[in-house]
Amino acid sequence: MRNRSEQTICAISTPPGTGGIAVIRLSGPGALQLAQKISPGLLKKTIQSHRAYFSMIRDSSGELLDEAVITYFEAGKSFTGEQVVEISCHGSEYISEKIIDLLVDHGASLAEKGEFTFRAFMNNRIDLVQAESVLSLIQSQNxxxxxxxxxxxxxxxxxxxxxxxxxxxxxxxxxxxxxxxxxxxxxxxxxxxxxxxxxxxxxxxxxxxxxxxxxRLIKEGIKAVLLGKPNVGKSSLLNLFSEDDKAIVTPIAGTTRDVIHGATLFEGLRFTLSDTAGLRETRDEVEKIGVDRSHKEALRADIVLYVVDLTSIDAQEIRQQLQSVAGPLIILLNKSDLVSSPQITQAREILQSLIPTLEEKDTILTSHLDPDTRIRVLTAVKNKLGQMNVMDEAxxxxxxxxxxxxxxxxxxxxxxxxxxxxxxxxxxxxxxxxxxxxxxxxxxxxxxxxxxxxxxxxxxxxx
Ligand SMILES: Nc1nc2c(ncn2[C@@H]2O[C@H](COP(=O)(O)OP(=O)(O)O)[C@@H](O)[C@H]2O)c(=O)[nH]1
Ligand SMILES: [Mg+2]
Known part of the structure; x- marks a missing residue:
């Protein structure tokens, strides 16, 4: 990319494939001249900066290739700081690639990845932090x-x-x-x-x-993993959180064998949730691998959602399974629709004795039959991971x-x-x-x- 500022670069700026229109960008000292070469009609017009011109694109033999709109930005008043021309043509891959071929035949160079932004940086239009933000903006998903x-x-x-x-x-x-x-x-x-x-x-x-x-959590999304013994309702919760029917739910313990991912947007943030094979000792080779993957997934996550079934709490087992959890943790007291409030109180006491540092907000009553469960859990995750309302801060x-x-x-x-x-x-x-x-x-x-x-x-x- 270095030492080629004298060259005029070109690239298709819209994604590959068919679309309503495709945009081809040219930047460099010869941008306007190149546009005039592929659209000779422009020579008859007085071209002004920031104006769009309806133009006929012609190949070297003069044959009409496409009707396009050409926009011109003079040097010093463009994104890159150089002369820039944007050609909006019909969104056929054939046409846009043909236009690129024509531009290259007339002397343009193919742009490298990020080269337009690089030129903007070199011409002091933006600093490096801003250059990086251009990429973040393009990649943003929420x-x-x-x-x-x-x-x-x-x-x-x-x-x-x-x-x-x-x-x-x-x-x-x-x-x-x-x-x-x-x-x-x-x-x-x-x-x-x-x-x-x-x-x-x-x-x-x-x-x-x-x-x-x-x-990082804002940019990449929050990774939460559902962990717990088989049949506690992890897959049902994944489906509820991701508002999808991703994971198979059955009353048979050991249904989920592999890690299943679901994603959802909530309050402007992206959540990636993974459902895992239930944690238990097993002789089944495939299930064993699944359990191993569950542990690995938990290590990669920003937060673990440990699910317990309120109708069958086994303190010993919970203690043992939580040993491998190091980072932020929220416990979901699931199947709450099936139990009475004294049972809930008792479950909370058991967990409190297992984890003395556990705060009330770290245990949440859930049931896949209760539609508020999704909002309650995702809000708790967001709060647990700290100040996420920092959108207006630097x-x-x-x-x-x-x-x-x-x-x-x-x-x-x-x-x-x-x-x-x-x-x-x-x-x-x-x-x-x-x-x-x-x-x-x-x-x-x-x-x-x-x-x-x-x-x-x-x-x-x-x-
Ligand atoms: N009543 C009730 N049943 C549930 C709830 N969550 C899951 N189940 C049932 O419990 C069984 C196991 O659920 P599943 O989501 O597959 O559990 P997993 O093995 O942890 O993934 C299924 O029969 C579900 O219908 C719940 O909140 N309330
Ligand atoms: Mg499951």
């Missing part, structure tokens, strides 16, 4: 993730990182200046002021790093941004403790530089060693 991605594209999270970047630069510049002027006895910055600034930055970075957990959703923010935070932590221990400015500067570099890498800004300039802009030597 309201929450689309909204978060849209806000990122608008620069919501970039502004947070930029603000951190700018203040970190200030701190680093002052520390470096204090190294330079230490022999002259000039106190460039009060260490207490510096400490206060770094701690404030640390807090902001910490919030961003912590937002990743929710960010949320880190990319692993890259998370790793780099985490590194930046770690380096900030070290800088703060070095400063508190009154270590030499050189050490503090070294860690701060690492922290800053990581933020700059997040945004795709190149680190520029001109921080001293900034210092001199702020105060003069004569002071």
């Amino acid at each position: 309201q929450a993730s689309a909204r978060v991605a849209m806000r990122q594209l608008q620069g919501h999270i970039s502004r947070k990182f930029e603000s951190i970047e700018s203040r970190l630069t200030w701190c680093l510049a002052h520390i470096e200046a204090s190294i330079d002027f230490s022999t002259e006895g000039i106190d460039v910055v009060d260490p207490l002021v510096l400490l206060e600034k770094l701690k404030a930055l640390r807090q902001e970075m910490f919030i961003l790093v912590s937002s990743y957990r929710s960010g 949320v880190v959703t990319s692993a890259r941004q998370y790793e780099m923010s985490k590194y930046s935070l770690d380096m900030l932590d070290v800088s703060i403790s070095e400063l508190e221990k009154k270590m030499g400015a050189e050490f503090i500067a070294m860690y701060l530089k690492e922290s800053l570099l990581s933020v700059q890498r997040i945004l795709g800004h190149v680190f520029d060693d001109q921080i001293m300039d900034r210092v001199f802009k702020e105060f003069c030597l004569g002071k």
Whole structure:
């Protein structure tokens, strides 16, 4: 992708297959000229930016290939920052590919994956975080993730990182200046002021790093696994939650052998649910593999929904099965339609004695015959996994941004403790530089060693 900004790239921007229309995008210095080559009629018109032109697309022999609408965006006023032409043609794979062939014959290059966005980044239309959000937006499958991605594209999270970047630069510049002027006895910055600034930055970075957990769940969806012994009603619950008839339900224990997935949208979030083979000792080879898969699925999940049958509670068995559950857990007291309230109270007492840390909200009465069960369980899962109403906050959703923010935070932590221990400015500067570099890498800004300039802009030597 590098060093080809002189070339004009082209690609079909709509998904493969047949559709009402297909859109072909051209970007680069020769975009308009190429469009005029395949649609000579355009030469007779005065082409203005952001205007659409009804055009005839002709092949090299002059034969009419398609009627299309061509939209022109002049350089500096397009997504990529370059001259861009979008050709909306009839959505036949043959026609759109033929148009691409024609453009290539006239000198266009086939775009590589993500190259339009890459050019937008190289031309400073967007930063790296925004470039990543373009991808998230395209991939979003629910309201929450689309909204978060849209806000990122608008620069919501970039502004947070930029603000951190700018203040970190200030701190680093002052520390470096204090190294330079230490022999002259000039106190460039009060260490207490510096400490206060770094701690404030640390807090902001910490919030961003912590937002990743929710960010990931918003982007990728929440993975919940239904676990429990055979016949407690796991498959019935999967069908209820996913509003589908995915899993086979029978009164025969051991019906579910493999992991079955269901998905559902709830309050803007995507839930992926997996139903598993009931946990029990078995001689059946196939069932054994199924039970093994159940355990593996539980490890991969964000939350385990452990199902117990209120009509047959076996404390010993529950204790043993819960041993392998490490992460967040909610217990579903199922078949509640079949029991009386003293039985429910007794079941809750048994569970409480098994898991002393269990809170009331972590046990939910369920029955596949009660339509409110779905809402109750999905709401509880959402609440259990923490602040998911963060759609309006700046949320880190990319692993890259998370790793780099985490590194930046770690380096900030070290800088703060070095400063508190009154270590030499050189050490503090070294860690701060690492922290800053990581933020700059997040945004795709190149680190520029001109921080001293900034210092001199702020105060003069004569002071
Ligand atoms: N009354 C009642 N029966 C249920 C409920 N959930 C499941 N069942 C019945 O219990 C049996 C086993 O259900 P299933 O969903 O296959 O359990 P699994 O083995 O845990 O997947 C079936 O006969 C279901 O109809 C419930 O909430 N109430
Ligand atoms: Mg089942």
